[in-house]
Amino acid sequence: MSSILEALTADEVAPVAEAGGESILPLRLEGVVARIRGKTLIGPIDLTIGHHGLTIVMGPNGSGKTTLLRLMHGLQRVSKGRVSWSLPEAAVRARQAYVFQTPIMMRRSVVDCIAYPLILHGVAKPEARARAADWARRIGLGHVLNQPAPVLSGGEKQKLALARALIRRPDILFLDEPCANLDGSAMRDIESILMQARQAGTRIVMATHDMGQARRLASDVLFMYGGKVHEAAPAAAFFNKPQTMEAQAFIKGDIVE
Amino acid sequence: MDSISQGLFQAFRLVLTLDPDLYRIMALSLRVTLTAVVIAAAIGLPLGAWLAVNRFRYRRLTIAVLNAFMGLPPVVVGLFIYMLLSRSGPLGVLGLLFTPTAMIIAQAILITPLIASIAHQAIRDLWAEYHDLLISLNATRVQRIKALLWDGRRALLTATLAGFGRAIGEVGAIMIVGGNIEYSTRVMTTAIALETSKGNLAFALGLGIVLIGLAVLVNLGIHWLGRTERASNW
Numbered sequence: 001m002s003s004i005l006e007a008l009t010a011d012e013v014a015p016v017a018e019a020g021g022e023s024i025l026p027l028r029l030e031g032v033v034a035r036i037r038g039k040t041l042i043g044p045i046d047l048t049i050g051h052h053g054l055t056i057v058m059g060p061n062g063s064g065k066t067t068l069l070r071l072m073h074g075l076q077r078v079s080k081g082r083v084s085w086s087l088p089e090a091a092v093r094a095r096q097a098y099v100f101q102t103p104i105m106m107r108r109s110v111v112d113c114i115a116y117p118l119i120l121h122g123v124a125k126p127e128a129r130a131r132a133a134d135w136a137r138r139i140g141l142g143h144v145l146n147q148p149a150p151v152l153s154g155g156e157k158q159k160l161a162l163a164r165a166l167i168r169r170p171d172i173l174f175l176d177e178p179c180a181n182l183d184g185s186a187m188r189d190i191e192s193i194l195m196q197a198r199q200a201g202t203r204i205v206m207a208t209h210d211m212g213q214a215r216r217l218a219s220d221v222l223f224m225y226g227g228k229v230h231e232a233a234p235a236a237a238f239f240n241k242p243q244t245m246e247a248q249a250f251i252k253g254d255i256v257e
Numbered sequence: 258m259d260s261i262s263q264g265l266f267q268a269f270r271l272v273l274t275l276d277p278d279l280y281r282i283m284a285l286s287l288r289v290t291l292t293a294v295v296i297a298a299a300i301g302l303p304l305g306a307w308l309a310v311n312r313f314r315y316r317r318l319t320i321a322v323l324n325a326f327m328g329l330p331p332v333v334v335g336l337f338i339y340m341l342l343s344r345s346g347p348l349g350v351l352g353l354l355f356t357p358t359a360m361i362i363a364q365a366i367l368i369t370p371l372i373a374s375i376a377h378q379a380i381r382d383l384w385a386e387y388h389d390l391l392i393s394l395n396a397t398r399v400q401r402i403k404a405l406l407w408d409g410r411r412a413l414l415t416a417t418l419a420g421f422g423r424a425i426g427e428v429g430a431i432m433i434v435g436g437n438i439e440y441s442t443r444v445m446t447t448a449i450a451l452e453t454s455k456g457n458l459a460f461a462l463g464l465g466i467v468l469i470g471l472a473v474l475v476n477l478g479i480h481w482l483g484r485t486e487r488a489s490n491w
Contacts, residue, residue: 075389093395104390107408116404117394 024085024092024171025051025203027072032081034071041067042227044081049172049205054198056214056235057207059224060256065207066101068224069174072205073098094121097165099175103157105149110141113149114163121168135163139193155186162193166202173197175206179213191217211251215239223247225256264462268470271463279464283471286444289357289431290424291475293364297424298417301369305376305416306402306409309384320377326370331363335430338363342434355436360444363430368420375419379412380405414483418476425472445471 026048033043042064049055049072057065070076072083073096085092097117106113115132119125136145139159144152149160158178165173175194179187187210194217198204208214214221218235223244225231231238231247242248250256271279308320340346342354342362353359383405391401406413428446435442437451445468452461 073393075392098389098393100389104387106387106390106404120394120396120400 022087023051024087024095025049026086027172028082028084029072030082030084032071032083033079034067034076035079040079040227041076042071042224043079045229047222047229047232049203051203052201053219054194054204054206054217055220055222056218057205057222057224058209058214058250059230060250063224064227065224066176067227068222068229069098069176069205069207073174094168095171097168097170097173099158099161099165099173099178101176101178101180103161105152105157105160108149109146110136110149110152110160111145113160114167117164117168132163132167135167136160139163140189153186155182155189158182158186158190159193162190166193166197170202172203172205175204177207177209179208179210187213211253223250260458260462263459264466267459267463268466271467272470279467281440282443282445282448283467285357285442286425286446286468287471287475289360289444290364290421293361293368293424294417294421296361296365297369297372297420300365301372301420302376302406302413302416303402304369304373305378305413306380306405308373308377309380310398310401310405320374323370323374323377327374329367329370331367331427331429332433334367335363335433338366338430338434354434355438355442357435357442359434360431360442363434364424364427367427367430368424371423372416372420375416376409376413379409379416383409383412410483414479418479421475421479422472425468425475 028049029045029047031044031046033045034041045068057068059065067076071078074083074093075098087095106116108116111129111132113132114135115123115125115128118128118131123131133142133145136142139162141152141156141159141163144156149157152160162178179190182190191213194204194206206217215235218238220232220234221238222229223231223238223242223246225244225246231242231244233243238247239251242251246256270276308316308323338359339354341348342351342359343349344354353362384401387401387405387408391404396404426446428450431442431444432447432450435444435447437443437447443451445464449461449464449468452458452464
């Protein structure tokens with residue numbers, strides 16, 4: 001077991017909802033379509049993201065994985081249909097987090113980057129920095145605490161992004177291929193943090209191309225193809241008995257266009 | 258060549274003999290310019306950031322006008338302010354004409370568009386980089402602008418120093434609104450212009466060399482204070 005799994009306690013990563021607050025989940029998409037300049041990117045999509053689990057979004061390049069995640073998180077405008085949470089719109093943004101495929105590093109020290117979401121939401125700077133430093137140490141960034149974030153390695157940047165996303169204990173965490181271009185060790189660390197967060201109750205929705213990672217982490221799978229959810233199934237069912245030809249080919253490693 | 262070597266000699270002599278007149282006009286130059294830079298930065302930096310972050314109907318036109326104003330002719334600005342502050346002008350009652358305050362106003366007007374425009378371009382690039390993150394973190398508009406100003410501070414320091422560079426070397430506007438009055442509104446550039454017109458080329462060149470040295474010192478001082486070239490600082 002990695003040191004990360006040993007270090008993080010449930011209290012530190014459990015979403016606010018687990019501590020007695022009302023959850024923003026389930027998330028419902030009803031007939032959702034995203035268009036840009038008349039071109040349909042994805043949709044129509046109907047799906048529900050429930051309270052628990054880790055959903056893996058898979059599919060070939062251009063199938064709409066990133067657009068779906070951005071749309072659920074509110075970064076992509078909905079052209080048609082409805083995205084709804086169990087709480088009013090104003091309350092939900094602060095209770096979700098997003099990790100980008102290419103981590104966005106603010107031009108600050110590692111500790112200040114991790115502390116930033118707390119400061120944004122009114123936590124006093126000394127307390128936010130102390131909590132961020134603690135987080136950084138526990139996920140293996142203690143040795144680079146005061147280094148500028150942009151000079152970190154790819155794996156360290158992604159850990160930082162994950163710490164920044166989780167420090168406010170979101171109800172739901174979206175990740176867009178967080179382990180793309182990472183080596184095995186960095187990927188294991190990231191997966192450890194994700195498993196810890198999931199066990200503590202954070203709902204996770206993650207896009208990945210990595211079949212091995214999908215098999216290790218997924219509780220259920222959304223298979224995207226041609227801008228639509230082509231197949232949605234529990235992980236075991238999807239990997240053992242995919243219903244569509246495209247999903248079968250994708251799992252076999254054939255080229256799916 | 259003689260004039261140049263004499264100019265260098267004059268520059269050293271002025272500095273080393275602690276010439277009181279020189280130090281008086283140096284002090285006034287710095288006071289006027291630094292005050293103008295502080296005012297222009299206080300307006301121009303948030304304005305640049307605001308323009309980068311906000312979308313509104315005449316945004317492109319506003320940016321185009323701002324960019325055009327980077328090249329405002331100092332003499333025209335000086336004349337405009339002269340007309341505003343002259344006894345018969347709308348602000349004549351304030352009695353500011355031929356005072357350092359009038360010179361500060363003129364310089365601030367000249368360099369605000371320069372600082373705002375450079376700041377806008379720097380912040381626009383940073384905003385493109387930070388956009389998704391700040392939206393995702395639910396940062397308010399003010400929080401976004403604060404983050405961009407703080408994280409873009411190196412580029413903004415450059416914008417501010419560009420404003421300082423333009424202001425410290427400016428002569429047309431402050432000559433008109435300040436009047437180049439000895440012991441009152443004479444600064445380095447107006448003194449150089451005066452000495453040149455009197456034919457004291459070596460002395461004028463000496464003043465010029467001192468002025469350049471002053472500008473370099475201020476730039477170095479600001480970089481040192483801002484710790485901009487240290488790898489561990491951002």
